[in-house]
Amino acid sequence: MVLSKFMPSNPKFAAKFAEAARNAHVTAQALVELLENYTDVEAKVRRVRDLEHEGDRISREVTNLLAESFIVPFDREDIIALNDELDDLVDDMEDAARKLSLYGVETPLPQMAQLARVVEQQCALLARGMPMIEDAGKVRELAEIAVQIRALEDEGDTISDEVQRTLYHGVSDVPGMIRAMRGGEIANLIEDASDQAQRVAKTVESILLKNA
Numbered sequence: 001m002v003l004s005k006f007m008p009s010n011p012k013f014a015a016k017f018a019e020a021a022r023n024a025h026v027t028a029q030a031l032v033e034l035l036e037n038y039t040d041v042e043a044k045v046r047r048v049r050d051l052e053h054e055g056d057r058i059s060r061e062v063t064n065l066l067a068e069s070f071i072v073p074f075d076r077e078d079i080i081a082l083n084d085e086l087d088d089l090v091d092d093m094e095d096a097a098r099k100l101s102l103y104g105v106e107t108p109l110p111q112m113a114q115l116a117r118v119v120e121q122q123c124a125l126l127a128r129g130m131p132m133i134e135d136a137g138k139v140r141e142l143a144e145i146a147v148q149i150r151a152l153e154d155e156g157d158t159i160s161d162e163v164q165r166t167l168y169h170g171v172s173d174v175p176g177m178i179r180a181m182r183g184g185e186i187a188n189l190i191e192d193a194s195d196q197a198q199r200v201a202k203t204v205e206s207i208l209l210k211n212a
Contacts (some may be wrong), residue, residue, distance in 0.1 A: 003176035092193035122197035156194035
């Protein structure tokens, strides 16, 4: 494949998107740590919240850079979409962590940690691939990363299906019903993060195809 238009005309965008992807990966790692080692919960939730604020800062900087830049590496609409999707990815993880604290969850569903691990692997791939977004020689590698992210999203769907099948097993009272509903809500938020990681990968693929 020869890319005639896909040239690194403004590398500041690739640097910012790479920073956003790294922050998403660190956030996912923090969420995994929270769920797999469910102690000192409030401090770990604050850590995720701080990383979400960092994501907001990066997102604002991308918006400002776009407003200030005459030359951009690809369509402005794609820059906006990618920026929003990376921000939403971190927001979903922070929302899940926050509700663990808000609802006073004593013991997370085991599938929550499994889903968070899927998201962590997806974000690791995004963090590896995002610096290549303006590199014409990395198209094949980025496409392979997108395939791996989609496969992980399928894995997340399987785990989420298991949550839905077993969520209310043994529940026989109102407090148990409330705990189950809240657990299902938090698991769904983590699955949403997995879906969002796939959306980021799809947007990167779209950018590659448009500029091929």
